[in-house]
Amino acid sequence: MVKRMMNNVFDVIVIGSGVIGSSIAYHLSESKNHEILLIDKDFPLSGTSGSTQAWVWVHSKVPSWYGELSMFSAELYPFLEKKIGDVEYKRTGGIAPFFNKAEREKAWRLVEQQAEVGIDIEVLTRDEVLEKEPSLSSHVAGATFSKLDGNVNPFRLVELYVKAAKRNGVQCSFYNQVIDIEKSGDIFRLETYKGVFRAKKVILAGGPWSKDLGSMLGVEMPVKQVRGQILVTEPLQPFLKYTIGGIRQADNGEVLIGYSKEEVGYDRRSTLDVIQQTAKMATDFVPALAKANVVRTFSGIRVMPKDGFPIIGEIPNMDGAYVAVMHSGITLSPLVGTLMTELLTDGETSIDLTRYSLARFEGV
Amino acid sequence: METDLLIIGGGPAGLHAALTADRAGARVVVADESFSLGGQLRQQTQWLSNLPGQYGYGKKRGTWVNEQLINQVGASNVQVLKKHTMIGSYLNGNIGVSDGDKTFEIQSRKNIIAPGAQEEAKVFPGWTLPGVMTAGAAQILINREKVLPGKRAVMVGSNDFSLEVARQLNSCGITVEAIVEEKNQIICSDGELVKTLENVPVYTNSTIEIVTGAGEVEHVVIQTPDGLKEVNVDLVCIANGFSPILEPFEIMNCHFVYQKELGGWLAAYNIHLQTTNPSCYIAGNAAGITDFGSILLTGEIAALSALEAMGFISSAEGTEQKSRCWRELANLESEKVLQARTEMLADYHQKHELDLPDYFMKIKGGKMYG
Amino acid sequence: MDKSTIVCRCEEINVDEIETAMKNGAETFDDIKRLTRCGMGPCQSKTCLNPVREIIAEYTGKPLADIRISRMRMPLKLVRMSALTNGSEGGNVASVFGESVEDGETNDE
Numbered sequence: 044m045v046k047r048m049m050n051n052v053f054d055v056i057v058i059g060s061g062v063i064g065s066s067i068a069y070h071l072s073e074s075k076n077h078e079i080l081l082i083d084k085d086f087p088l089s090g091t092s093g094s095t096q097a098w099v100w101v102h103s104k105v106p107s108w109y110g111e112l113s114m115f116s117a118e119l120y121p122f123l124e125k126k127i128g129d130v131e132y133k134r135t136g137g138i139a140p141f142f143n144k145a146e147r148e149k150a151w152r153l154v155e156q157q158a159e160v161g162i163d164i165e166v167l168t169r170d171e172v173l174e175k176e177p178s179l180s181s182h183v184a185g186a187t188f189s190k191l192d193g194n195v196n197p198f199r200l201v202e203l204y205v206k207a208a209k210r211n212g213v214q215c216s217f218y219n220q221v222i223d224i225e226k227s228g229d230i231f232r233l234e235t236y237k238g239v240f241r242a243k244k245v246i247l248a249g250g251p252w253s254k255d256l257g258s259m260l261g262v263e264m265p266v267k268q269v270r271g272q273i274l275v276t277e278p279l280q281p282f283l284k285y286t287i288g289g290i291r292q293a294d295n296g297e298v299l300i301g302y303s304k305e306e307v308g309y310d311r312r313s314t315l316d317v318i319q320q321t322a323k324m325a326t327d328f329v330p331a332l333a334k335a336n337v338v339r340t341f342s343g344i345r346v347m348p349k350d351g352f353p354i355i356g357e358i359p360n361m362d363g364a365y366v367a368v369m370h371s372g373i374t375l376s377p378l379v380g381t382l383m384t385e386l387l388t389d390g391e392t393s394i395d396l397t398r399y400s401l402a403r404f405e406g407v
Numbered sequence: 408m409e410t411d412l413l414i415i416g417g418g419p420a421g422l423h424a425a426l427t428a429d430r431a432g433a434r435v436v437v438a439d440e441s442f443s444l445g446g447q448l449r450q451q452t453q454w455l456s457n458l459p460g461q462y463g464y465g466k467k468r469g470t471w472v473n474e475q476l477i478n479q480v481g482a483s484n485v486q487v488l489k490k491h492t493m494i495g496s497y498l499n500g501n502i503g504v505s506d507g508d509k510t511f512e513i514q515s516r517k518n519i520i521a522p523g524a525q526e527e528a529k530v531f532p533g534w535t536l537p538g539v540m541t542a543g544a545a546q547i548l549i550n551r552e553k554v555l556p557g558k559r560a561v562m563v564g565s566n567d568f569s570l571e572v573a574r575q576l577n578s579c580g581i582t583v584e585a586i587v588e589e590k591n592q593i594i595c596s597d598g599e600l601v602k603t604l605e606n607v608p609v610y611t612n613s614t615i616e617i618v619t620g621a622g623e624v625e626h627v628v629i630q631t632p633d634g635l636k637e638v639n640v641d642l643v644c645i646a647n648g649f650s651p652i653l654e655p656f657e658i659m660n661c662h663f664v665y666q667k668e669l670g671g672w673l674a675a676y677n678i679h680l681q682t683t684n685p686s687c688y689i690a691g692n693a694a695g696i697t698d699f700g701s702i703l704l705t706g707e708i709a710a711l712s713a714l715e716a717m718g719f720i721s722s723a724e725g726t727e728q729k730s731r732c733w734r735e736l737a738n739l740e741s742e743k744v745l746q747a748r749t750e751m752l753a754d755y756h757q758k759h760e761l762d763l764p765d766y767f768m769k770i771k772g773g774k775m776y777g
Numbered sequence: 778m779d780k781s782t783i784v785c786r787c788e789e790i791n792v793d794e795i796e797t798a799m800k801n802g803a804e805t806f807d808d809i810k811r812l813t814r815c816g817m818g819p820c821q822s823k824t825c826l827n828p829v830r831e832i833i834a835e836y837t838g839k840p841l842a843d844i845r846i847s848r849m850r851m852p853l854k855l856v857r858m859s860a861l862t863n864g865s866e867g868g869n870v871a872s873v874f875g876e877s878v879e880d881g882e883t884n885d886e
């Protein structure tokens with residue numbers, strides 16, 4: 044075993060150590076049956092997983108089959124914490140407020156749809172919303188609410204995935220970019236900054252760089268890059284109990300606000316245009332935030348599959364190459380890690396992944 | 408709001424640039440976050456030497472120069488926005504400023520960013536106790552706020568700046584109990600200044616071991632070559648050098664370079680004081696920690712380049728004026744800093760495949776380029 | 778220096794915590810920041826950037842010139858939310874609820 048690893052030969056190489064890649068590496072390592080390399084061009088959290096809102100959000104995800112996937116994943120969090128340690132997961136319950144009475148009807152439609160898969164949603168009246176979360180604007184007309192939603196500390200989450208993976212024998216190679224991938228017979232040959240690595244299986248978990256990784260294998264990844272900008276306030280007394288669509292208060296009292304979407308390629312700068320609009324959204328939702336100081340802003344690049352849904356599974360016509368790329372990776376990481384492990388170990392999964400296959404896109 | 412030239416920072420570099428641009432007929436807005444203009448010059452009660460020709464060479468008090476600049480700006484068409492902080496930039500590249508009540512965009516054709524430098528902290532056990540502060544902060548308290556930060560002080564560092572502040576502390580009744588210097592001798596090159604402090608014990612080859620006290624500074628333990636030494640003071644001043652302010656340049660998407668003698672990392676620029684963002688020029692201490700004359704001259708060069716780019720002066724005139732400024736700067740600036748600056752400029756021009764103009768190559772008889 | 782010496786005063790992060798992050802493989806200021814919160818305080822690393830860079834240089838044996846600076850972000854100075862909204866048009870930032878039901882495409886976060 045040691046000899047093979049010294050020759051840089053692995054069973055599985057996971058490319059990308061964001062929340063998705065590190066979850067896969069960790070779950071795959073639990074059986075201690077694989078020699079695994081986790082490789083990242085920078086360091087865990089340097090990609091999108093380090094610049095995210097980190098809600099574990101379920102109730103408004105539609106269609107319901109996608110909501111169901113998110114629910115299954117959210118339900119794994121308490122077990123995950125028992126295994127890898129405290130990732131500050133909190134099932135706060137989630138509120139998605141609306142400001143127009145006409146939207147009540149849509150809210151009921153959502154309730155019906157999600158009920159089919161067992162996602163429990165309440166439609167709250169104005170008074171009920173304000174009773175739950177008194178800081179919300181009195182202009183609120185109502186909200187949908189679900190106990191399933193919550194949030195997590197993304198920094199702890201990824202750090203503990205990686206730590207647990209290392210404890211299980213996963214090798215890590217950071218600050219090491221994969222430059223090219225070549226398949227020769229049954230073996231993938233990865234050319235990297237720090238030398239050549241070989242493996243029987245590779246998993247592409249490159250987040251916003253998935254297109255680049257795909258093209259190394261001659262595969263066109265049908266994904267877009269969508270920038271999101273987030274505002275962070277100074278630490279405030281705890282005053283928000285729930286995860287509110289667009290706003291949450293972290294353990295240390297900072298409030299994170301943001302829900303912007305711009306297609307600007309891989310450009311992680313912030314702009315005052317969006318910052319000011321986001322501030323407006325914050326005070327429209329929670330008027331008391333007007334008095335809070337903004338300490339910083341950050342932005343991250345969401346990787347967004349063209350139809351919006353995760354791409355998980357084996358790459359068609361490319362035995363041994365897998366891909367896991369999605370938006371809402373924080374919510375989905377425990378489940379994706381579990382399913383990928385099943386797929387690599389048994390060749391089949393407890394949840395049918397056909398719907399999520401790369402094969403659904405034309406021309407792939 | 409709309410203007411030809413927006414200047415961020417109303418310190419000496421920004422004000423001198425503003426006056427230069429105003430004289431050529433450009434519309435100029437100066438935004439400064441503070442309540443009054445002058446930047447770090449406001450508390451420099453000491454004599455400044457190395458002034459450029461316009462200020463009559465010779466020695467002048469910093470506060471006097473400051474008054475001159477402010478009066479001239481007051482008499483000009485320059486529009487001053489005090490208490491306006493640059494906080495970011497918009498998608499279109501324009502700078503956004505905030506006055507604490509609102510935030511708005513300033514549409515400008517060119518920008519000069521002259522935010523100055525910041526003092527570096529020094530880390531040792533106890534450095535976060537109240538009563539430990541930078542030498543610059545102590546200077547602001549005594550000269551600007553007219554508040555005494557303590558009664559008995561230790562000064563850490565012995566360069567020109569720290570000894571000047573030590574002298575000023577002494578002269579307003581604060582006893583300086585010790586000067587602590589890491590190196591094996593006093594760094595300050597000003598013999599007269601050193602003499603005014605001859606009664607103060609100087610510990611060379613020494614560092615701060617720990618600062619202690621109940622909620623504020625009470626004791627300082629100094630690690631000296633003869634072992635540990637304790638002094639009882641309520642103020643510890645740290646002079647650990649300056650570094651150019653970087654944040655506004657990152658916001659404007661400028662590239663950075665490292666030059667130790669200029670203060671570490673700084674925004675890269677060419678001999679027109681233009682950064683890698685073509686609409687942003689740089690001036691003052693932000694362009695490298697230097698002496699006062701060079702601070703003014705970099706402001707002037709930046710303004711001339713912006714004027715030239717906007718068509719307010721011809722390129723022949725721009726070249727002539729800038730060539731004068733660079734010659735003057737080369738005469739005033741300390742050898743070490745000038746060397747570092749020319750090295751950085753040469754690298755920049757090489758990297759961006761820009762020729763260095765003849766006049767520049769000939770400065771100091773071409774000596775700078777071997 | 779005593780390993781319990783505070784380096785980042787805003788977040789009270791000491792030398793030991795920074796070195797631990799480096800033992801776990803972090804090599805840059807930003808990577809240390811995400812593991813420790815060092816640099817995420819009210820001063821946004823204006824104070825601790827260079828002290829931390831010096832610790833990195835010492836630990837890795839690299840010259841200071843090779844230790845990168847951190848990514849700096851707006852707002853350059855602390856600013857009140859109300860100062861950001863005044864003067865803003867508002868508008869393009871979507872709401873979670875609005876999106877989820879309207880177009881069937883995944884909204885999220």
Ligand SMILES: Cc1cc2nc3c(=O)[nH]c(=O)nc-3n(C[C@H](O)[C@H](O)[C@H](O)COP(=O)(O)OP(=O)(O)OC[C@H]3O[C@@H](n4cnc5c(N)ncnc54)[C@H](O)[C@@H]3O)c2cc1C
Binds near residue numbers: 061255372
């Ligand atoms: C503003 C914002 C808010 C969000 N809010 C939420 C939320 O509330 N809830 C939620 O569930 N999701 C949210 N998301 C989405 C979520 O953050 C992402 O889905 C998730 O972080 C993606 O993880 P990842 O591991 O796929 O990608 P990343 O974290 O980007 O990881 C990819 C890694 O691959 C590495 N890599 C890439 N190319 C190479 C190469 N050639 N060689 C080696 N390594 C390489 C990169 O260095 C990187 O570390 C949000 C996203 C944004 C931007």
Ligand SMILES: Cc1cc2nc3c(=O)[nH]c(=O)nc-3n(C[C@H](O)[C@H](O)[C@H](O)COP(=O)(O)OP(=O)(O)OC[C@H]3O[C@@H](n4cnc5c(N)ncnc54)[C@H](O)[C@@H]3O)c2cc1C
Binds near residue numbers: 567
């Ligand atoms: C003994 C002594 C002590 C000195 N102490 C110092 C010192 O502590 N610091 C120092 O830099 N120089 C110091 N100097 C040198 C001299 O005073 C300065 O070199 C000179 O003031 C620098 O000019 P400047 O215009 O580059 O920057 P500054 O004088 O620092 O002016 C910069 C101006 O920009 C403004 N500003 C910064 N950021 C923003 C923003 N985002 N938005 C709006 N406005 C902004 C500031 O309010 C300030 O008014 C000292 C010199 C001596 C002899």
Ligand code: FES
Binds near residue numbers: 785815819820822826
């Ligand atoms: S000292 Fe580190 S963030 Fe302020």
